[in-house]
Amino acid sequence: MIQYRYEICNMAGGFPLIFARELTKRYGEHLALDKVSFTIEEGQVVGLLGLNGAGKSTTMNILTGCISATGGTVTIGGHDIASSPRQAKRITGYLPEQPAFYPEMKVRDHLDFICGLKGVTSGRKAHIADICRQVGLEDKLGRMVRNLSKGYRQRLGLAQALVGKPRVIILDEPTVGLDPSQIVDIRLLIKDIGRHSTVIVSSHILSEIQAVCARIIMLQKGRLIADCSTDEMAGRIASASRVRIRVLGAAEEIMAALAQIPGLNRVRQLAQMEPNTWDFALECADGADIRVQIFKRLAAAGLPLLASSGGDASGSLEEAFLNLAASGIGEKDAP
Numbered sequence: 001m002i003q004y005r006y007e008i009c010n011m012a013g014g015f016p017l018i019f020a021r022e023l024t025k026r027y028g029e030h031l032a033l034d035k036v037s038f039t040i041e042e043g044q045v046v047g048l049l050g051l052n053g054a055g056k057s058t059t060m061n062i063l064t065g066c067i068s069a070t071g072g073t074v075t076i077g078g079h080d081i082a083s084s085p086r087q088a089k090r091i092t093g094y095l096p097e098q099p100a101f102y103p104e105m106k107v108r109d110h111l112d113f114i115c116g117l118k119g120v121t122s123g124r125k126a127h128i129a130d131i132c133r134q135v136g137l138e139d140k141l142g143r144m145v146r147n148l149s150k151g152y153r154q155r156l157g158l159a160q161a162l163v164g165k166p167r168v169i170i171l172d173e174p175t176v177g178l179d180p181s182q183i184v185d186i187r188l189l190i191k192d193i194g195r196h197s198t199v200i201v202s203s204h205i206l207s208e209i210q211a212v213c214a215r216i217i218m219l220q221k222g223r224l225i226a227d228c229s230t231d232e233m234a235g236r237i238a239s240a241s242r243v244r245i246r247v248l249g250a251a252e253e254i255m256a257a258l259a260q261i262p263g264l265n266r267v268r269q270l271a272q273m274e275p276n277t278w279d280f281a282l283e284c285a286d287g288a289d290i291r292v293q294i295f296k297r298l299a300a301a302g303l304p305l306l307a308s309s310g311g312d313a314s315g316s317l318e319e320a321f322l323n324l325a326a327s328g329i330g331e332k333d334a335p
Contacts, residue, residue: 018038045198050220054221094161135159155189157174218233244308248303263290264283291308
Protein backbone atom coordinates (compact mmCIF):
# COMPACT_ATOMS: atom_id res chain seq x y z
CA MET A 1 0.00 0.00 0.00
CA ILE A 2 1.30 3.45 -0.89
CA GLN A 3 2.18 5.61 2.10
CA TYR A 4 1.61 9.35 1.85
CA ARG A 5 3.06 12.10 3.96
CA TYR A 6 0.56 14.86 4.75
CA GLU A 7 2.20 18.21 5.46
CA ILE A 8 0.64 20.68 7.88
CA CYS A 9 -0.24 23.81 5.93
CA ASN A 10 0.42 27.32 7.16
CA MET A 11 -2.99 28.92 6.88
CA ALA A 12 -3.09 32.58 5.88
CA GLY A 13 -4.89 34.86 8.27
CA GLY A 14 -4.63 37.39 11.04
CA PHE A 15 -3.74 37.09 14.69
CA PRO A 16 -4.72 33.65 16.05
CA LEU A 17 -7.95 33.84 18.02
CA ILE A 18 -7.41 30.27 19.27
CA PHE A 19 -3.94 29.02 20.08
CA ALA A 20 -3.54 25.39 21.21
CA ARG A 21 -0.01 24.32 22.06
CA GLU A 22 1.01 20.68 22.64
CA LEU A 23 -2.36 19.66 24.08
CA THR A 24 -2.04 16.37 25.93
CA LYS A 25 -4.76 14.46 27.77
CA ARG A 26 -4.51 11.18 29.64
CA TYR A 27 -7.32 9.14 31.11
CA GLY A 28 -5.36 6.82 33.36
CA GLU A 29 -3.09 4.83 31.05
CA HIS A 30 -4.98 5.91 27.93
CA LEU A 31 -3.41 8.76 25.94
CA ALA A 32 -6.36 10.58 24.34
CA LEU A 33 -4.37 13.56 22.99
CA ASP A 34 -0.68 13.52 22.17
CA LYS A 35 0.85 17.03 21.94
CA VAL A 36 -1.70 18.47 19.51
CA SER A 37 -0.96 22.02 18.36
CA PHE A 38 -2.91 24.34 16.05
CA THR A 39 -4.01 27.95 15.65
CA ILE A 40 -7.31 29.31 14.35
CA GLU A 41 -7.62 32.85 13.08
CA GLU A 42 -10.53 35.23 13.43
CA GLY A 43 -13.36 34.52 11.00
CA GLN A 44 -12.42 30.96 10.01
CA VAL A 45 -14.92 28.09 9.84
CA VAL A 46 -12.97 24.94 10.70
CA GLY A 47 -14.03 21.30 10.57
CA LEU A 48 -12.70 18.91 13.21
CA LEU A 49 -12.53 15.39 11.78
CA GLY A 50 -11.49 11.97 13.00
CA LEU A 51 -12.72 8.44 13.53
CA ASN A 52 -14.33 7.47 16.84
CA GLY A 53 -11.71 7.69 19.56
CA ALA A 54 -9.50 10.09 17.57
CA GLY A 55 -9.68 12.78 20.26
CA LYS A 56 -12.26 15.20 18.79
CA SER A 57 -14.54 15.38 21.81
CA THR A 58 -11.59 15.62 24.18
CA THR A 59 -10.21 18.54 22.17
CA MET A 60 -13.56 20.35 22.15
CA ASN A 61 -14.07 19.78 25.86
CA ILE A 62 -10.65 21.28 26.59
CA LEU A 63 -11.31 24.27 24.32
CA THR A 64 -14.59 24.98 26.11
CA GLY A 65 -13.12 24.49 29.58
CA CYS A 66 -15.31 21.49 30.37
CA ILE A 67 -12.23 19.40 31.21
CA SER A 68 -8.61 20.30 31.87
CA ALA A 69 -5.64 19.19 29.81
CA THR A 70 -2.95 16.96 31.29
CA GLY A 71 -0.36 19.06 29.49
CA GLY A 72 -0.16 21.96 27.06
CA THR A 73 -2.05 25.24 26.91
CA VAL A 74 -5.06 26.83 25.19
CA THR A 75 -5.66 30.55 24.82
CA ILE A 76 -8.86 32.00 23.39
CA GLY A 77 -8.79 35.68 22.56
CA GLY A 78 -5.59 35.97 24.58
CA HIS A 79 -7.15 34.35 27.68
CA ASP A 80 -5.70 31.10 29.01
CA ILE A 81 -8.55 28.61 29.46
CA ALA A 82 -6.90 27.19 32.60
CA SER A 83 -5.85 30.36 34.42
CA SER A 84 -8.55 32.75 33.12
CA PRO A 85 -11.56 30.50 32.42
CA ARG A 86 -14.24 33.17 32.92
CA GLN A 87 -12.73 35.53 30.38
CA ALA A 88 -12.18 32.72 27.86
CA LYS A 89 -15.67 31.26 28.30
CA ARG A 90 -17.28 34.70 28.01
CA ILE A 91 -16.24 34.88 24.35
CA THR A 92 -17.02 31.20 23.59
CA GLY A 93 -20.36 29.61 22.68
CA TYR A 94 -20.81 25.84 22.75
CA LEU A 95 -23.39 23.50 21.26
CA PRO A 96 -22.76 19.97 22.61
CA GLU A 97 -23.96 16.91 20.73
CA GLN A 98 -26.78 16.55 23.26
CA PRO A 99 -27.66 20.06 24.44
CA ALA A 100 -29.28 20.39 27.88
CA PHE A 101 -32.43 22.42 28.46
CA TYR A 102 -34.96 23.10 31.19
CA PRO A 103 -38.03 21.52 29.55
CA GLU A 104 -40.56 23.28 31.80
CA MET A 105 -39.32 26.71 30.75
CA LYS A 106 -40.56 28.71 27.81
CA VAL A 107 -38.00 29.44 25.09
CA ARG A 108 -37.90 33.13 26.03
CA ASP A 109 -37.35 32.38 29.73
CA HIS A 110 -34.74 29.73 29.02
CA LEU A 111 -32.67 32.09 26.90
CA ASP A 112 -33.07 34.82 29.51
CA PHE A 113 -31.64 32.38 32.06
CA ILE A 114 -28.69 31.63 29.76
CA CYS A 115 -28.13 35.37 29.38
CA GLY A 116 -27.77 35.55 33.14
CA LEU A 117 -25.21 32.76 33.13
CA LYS A 118 -23.21 34.46 30.36
CA GLY A 119 -23.26 37.84 32.11
CA VAL A 120 -25.54 39.63 29.63
CA THR A 121 -27.03 42.35 31.82
CA SER A 122 -28.47 45.03 29.53
CA GLY A 123 -30.68 44.81 26.49
CA ARG A 124 -31.56 41.16 27.10
CA LYS A 125 -34.98 41.30 25.48
CA ALA A 126 -33.62 42.79 22.25
CA HIS A 127 -30.62 40.45 22.30
CA ILE A 128 -32.85 37.37 22.66
CA ALA A 129 -35.14 38.62 19.89
CA ASP A 130 -32.15 39.13 17.56
CA ILE A 131 -30.80 35.64 18.24
CA CYS A 132 -34.20 34.02 17.71
CA ARG A 133 -34.62 35.82 14.39
CA GLN A 134 -31.19 34.59 13.34
CA VAL A 135 -31.92 30.93 14.14
CA GLY A 136 -35.59 30.91 13.15
CA LEU A 137 -37.17 30.77 16.61
CA GLU A 138 -38.93 34.14 16.60
CA ASP A 139 -42.40 32.53 16.56
CA LYS A 140 -41.49 29.99 19.29
CA LEU A 141 -40.56 32.39 22.10
CA GLY A 142 -43.70 31.55 24.09
CA ARG A 143 -43.49 27.79 23.46
CA MET A 144 -42.47 25.37 26.24
CA VAL A 145 -39.11 23.80 25.52
CA ARG A 146 -40.53 20.31 26.07
CA ASN A 147 -42.99 20.88 23.21
CA LEU A 148 -40.34 21.76 20.63
CA SER A 149 -39.50 19.31 17.84
CA LYS A 150 -36.00 17.90 17.50
CA GLY A 151 -35.18 20.44 14.81
CA TYR A 152 -36.33 23.39 16.90
CA ARG A 153 -34.47 22.09 19.95
CA GLN A 154 -31.33 22.09 17.84
CA ARG A 155 -32.08 25.69 16.87
CA LEU A 156 -32.50 26.49 20.56
CA GLY A 157 -29.11 24.89 21.20
CA LEU A 158 -27.61 27.18 18.57
CA ALA A 159 -29.38 30.14 20.15
CA GLN A 160 -27.81 29.23 23.50
CA ALA A 161 -24.39 29.14 21.89
CA LEU A 162 -24.96 32.62 20.40
CA VAL A 163 -25.91 34.29 23.68
CA GLY A 164 -23.50 37.11 24.47
CA LYS A 165 -22.28 37.43 20.86
CA PRO A 166 -19.26 35.16 21.39
CA ARG A 167 -16.29 35.44 19.06
CA VAL A 168 -15.86 31.65 19.02
CA ILE A 169 -18.66 29.13 18.35
CA ILE A 170 -17.95 25.42 18.90
CA LEU A 171 -20.50 22.97 17.46
CA ASP A 172 -20.39 19.24 18.21
CA GLU A 173 -22.38 17.19 15.66
CA PRO A 174 -24.85 20.06 15.04
CA THR A 175 -27.15 18.14 12.66
CA VAL A 176 -27.26 14.74 14.37
CA GLY A 177 -30.75 13.22 14.33
CA LEU A 178 -32.24 15.82 11.99
CA ASP A 179 -34.18 15.16 8.80
CA PRO A 180 -32.74 16.30 5.43
CA SER A 181 -34.63 19.61 5.30
CA GLN A 182 -33.59 20.44 8.86
CA ILE A 183 -29.96 19.60 8.03
CA VAL A 184 -30.02 22.08 5.14
CA ASP A 185 -31.46 24.76 7.43
CA ILE A 186 -28.82 24.20 10.13
CA ARG A 187 -26.01 24.29 7.54
CA LEU A 188 -27.28 27.64 6.28
CA LEU A 189 -27.36 28.89 9.86
CA ILE A 190 -23.77 27.77 10.41
CA LYS A 191 -22.69 29.64 7.28
CA ASP A 192 -24.49 32.74 8.51
CA ILE A 193 -22.88 32.45 11.96
CA GLY A 194 -19.49 32.07 10.27
CA ARG A 195 -19.82 35.55 8.80
CA HIS A 196 -19.64 37.06 12.29
CA SER A 197 -17.78 34.51 14.45
CA THR A 198 -15.03 31.94 14.31
CA VAL A 199 -16.65 28.48 14.13
CA ILE A 200 -15.35 24.99 14.89
CA VAL A 201 -17.60 22.16 13.67
CA SER A 202 -17.19 18.50 14.59
CA SER A 203 -19.19 16.11 12.43
CA HIS A 204 -19.18 12.58 11.06
CA ILE A 205 -21.11 13.80 8.00
CA LEU A 206 -18.28 14.61 5.62
CA SER A 207 -20.51 16.32 3.07
CA GLU A 208 -21.53 18.68 5.87
CA ILE A 209 -17.92 19.60 6.61
CA GLN A 210 -17.29 20.11 2.90
CA ALA A 211 -20.38 22.33 2.63
CA VAL A 212 -19.67 24.69 5.53
CA CYS A 213 -15.94 24.57 6.34
CA ALA A 214 -13.01 26.17 4.54
CA ARG A 215 -10.40 24.34 6.61
CA ILE A 216 -10.01 20.92 8.19
CA ILE A 217 -8.11 19.75 11.26
CA MET A 218 -7.96 15.96 11.37
CA LEU A 219 -7.01 13.80 14.33
CA GLN A 220 -6.07 10.14 14.49
CA LYS A 221 -5.42 8.27 17.73
CA GLY A 222 -4.87 11.53 19.56
CA ARG A 223 -2.43 12.98 17.03
CA LEU A 224 -2.90 15.75 14.49
CA ILE A 225 -2.41 14.25 11.03
CA ALA A 226 -3.79 16.98 8.74
CA ASP A 227 -4.37 20.72 8.86
CA CYS A 228 -5.23 22.31 5.53
CA SER A 229 -8.01 23.71 3.38
CA THR A 230 -11.01 21.50 2.59
CA ASP A 231 -10.33 21.76 -1.14
CA GLU A 232 -6.70 20.76 -0.69
CA MET A 233 -7.58 17.65 1.28
CA ALA A 234 -10.12 16.50 -1.31
CA GLY A 235 -7.84 17.51 -4.20
CA ARG A 236 -4.93 15.42 -2.94
CA ILE A 237 -6.64 12.25 -4.13
CA ALA A 238 -7.43 13.52 -7.64
CA SER A 239 -5.00 11.48 -9.70
CA ALA A 240 -4.89 9.30 -12.76
CA SER A 241 -3.43 6.59 -10.52
CA ARG A 242 -6.60 6.54 -8.38
CA VAL A 243 -9.84 5.68 -10.09
CA ARG A 244 -13.37 4.74 -9.06
CA ILE A 245 -15.30 2.53 -11.44
CA ARG A 246 -18.73 0.94 -11.76
CA VAL A 247 -18.84 -2.32 -13.69
CA LEU A 248 -21.70 -4.60 -14.78
CA GLY A 249 -21.03 -8.22 -13.87
CA ALA A 250 -20.14 -10.64 -11.09
CA ALA A 251 -17.78 -9.29 -8.43
CA GLU A 252 -15.36 -12.23 -8.68
CA GLU A 253 -15.09 -11.89 -12.47
CA ILE A 254 -14.42 -8.17 -12.18
CA MET A 255 -11.76 -8.76 -9.55
CA ALA A 256 -10.07 -11.37 -11.76
CA ALA A 257 -9.94 -8.95 -14.69
CA LEU A 258 -8.60 -6.10 -12.57
CA ALA A 259 -5.91 -8.33 -11.09
CA GLN A 260 -4.26 -8.44 -14.56
CA ILE A 261 -3.53 -4.69 -14.56
CA PRO A 262 0.25 -4.16 -14.17
CA GLY A 263 1.29 -2.15 -11.12
CA LEU A 264 -2.14 -2.18 -9.49
CA ASN A 265 -1.46 -2.38 -5.77
CA ARG A 266 -4.86 -1.80 -4.21
CA VAL A 267 -8.43 -2.77 -5.13
CA ARG A 268 -11.21 -1.81 -2.73
CA GLN A 269 -14.69 -3.17 -3.37
CA LEU A 270 -17.35 -0.58 -2.59
CA ALA A 271 -21.14 -0.65 -2.36
CA GLN A 272 -23.49 -2.15 -4.94
CA MET A 273 -25.31 0.96 -6.16
CA GLU A 274 -27.24 -0.60 -9.07
CA PRO A 275 -28.54 -4.12 -9.72
CA ASN A 276 -25.85 -6.50 -11.00
CA THR A 277 -23.13 -3.85 -10.74
CA TRP A 278 -20.19 -3.27 -8.42
CA ASP A 279 -18.20 -0.15 -7.55
CA PHE A 280 -14.44 -0.37 -6.98
CA ALA A 281 -11.72 2.06 -5.89
CA LEU A 282 -8.37 1.34 -7.56
CA GLU A 283 -4.88 2.62 -6.83
CA CYS A 284 -1.65 2.12 -8.76
CA ALA A 285 1.91 2.57 -7.51
CA ASP A 286 4.29 5.29 -8.68
CA GLY A 287 1.56 7.57 -10.04
CA ALA A 288 1.00 5.49 -13.18
CA ASP A 289 -2.10 6.21 -15.28
CA ILE A 290 -4.22 3.06 -15.11
CA ARG A 291 -7.36 4.27 -16.89
CA VAL A 292 -6.57 2.80 -20.31
CA GLN A 293 -5.57 -0.53 -18.78
CA ILE A 294 -8.84 -0.67 -16.83
CA PHE A 295 -10.85 -0.20 -20.01
CA LYS A 296 -8.86 -2.78 -21.97
CA ARG A 297 -8.94 -5.50 -19.30
CA LEU A 298 -12.66 -5.13 -18.65
CA ALA A 299 -13.47 -5.04 -22.38
CA ALA A 300 -11.42 -8.19 -22.98
CA ALA A 301 -13.36 -9.92 -20.22
CA GLY A 302 -16.72 -8.77 -21.61
CA LEU A 303 -17.48 -6.67 -18.53
CA PRO A 304 -19.16 -3.34 -19.38
CA LEU A 305 -17.62 -0.29 -17.71
CA LEU A 306 -20.63 1.85 -16.79
CA ALA A 307 -18.89 4.75 -15.05
CA SER A 308 -15.50 5.93 -13.92
CA SER A 309 -14.07 8.92 -12.10
CA GLY A 310 -10.55 10.03 -11.37
CA GLY A 311 -7.75 11.61 -13.34
CA ASP A 312 -8.47 15.34 -13.45
CA ALA A 313 -11.67 15.02 -11.45
CA SER A 314 -11.69 16.41 -7.94
CA GLY A 315 -11.57 13.76 -5.26
CA SER A 316 -14.26 13.53 -2.63
CA LEU A 317 -13.59 14.50 0.96
CA GLU A 318 -14.86 11.09 2.03
CA GLU A 319 -12.17 9.30 0.02
CA ALA A 320 -9.46 11.63 1.31
CA PHE A 321 -10.66 11.13 4.89
CA LEU A 322 -10.69 7.34 4.60
CA ASN A 323 -7.30 7.26 2.90
CA LEU A 324 -5.73 9.41 5.59
CA ALA A 325 -7.34 7.53 8.45
CA ALA A 326 -6.32 4.16 7.04
CA SER A 327 -2.73 5.07 6.23
CA GLY A 328 -1.64 6.58 9.54
CA ILE A 329 -0.19 9.66 7.82
CA GLY A 330 1.56 12.07 10.12
CA GLU A 331 2.45 9.60 12.85
CA LYS A 332 5.90 9.99 14.30
CA ASP A 333 7.21 6.81 12.76
CA ALA A 334 6.00 7.67 9.23
CA PRO A 335 8.73 7.49 6.60
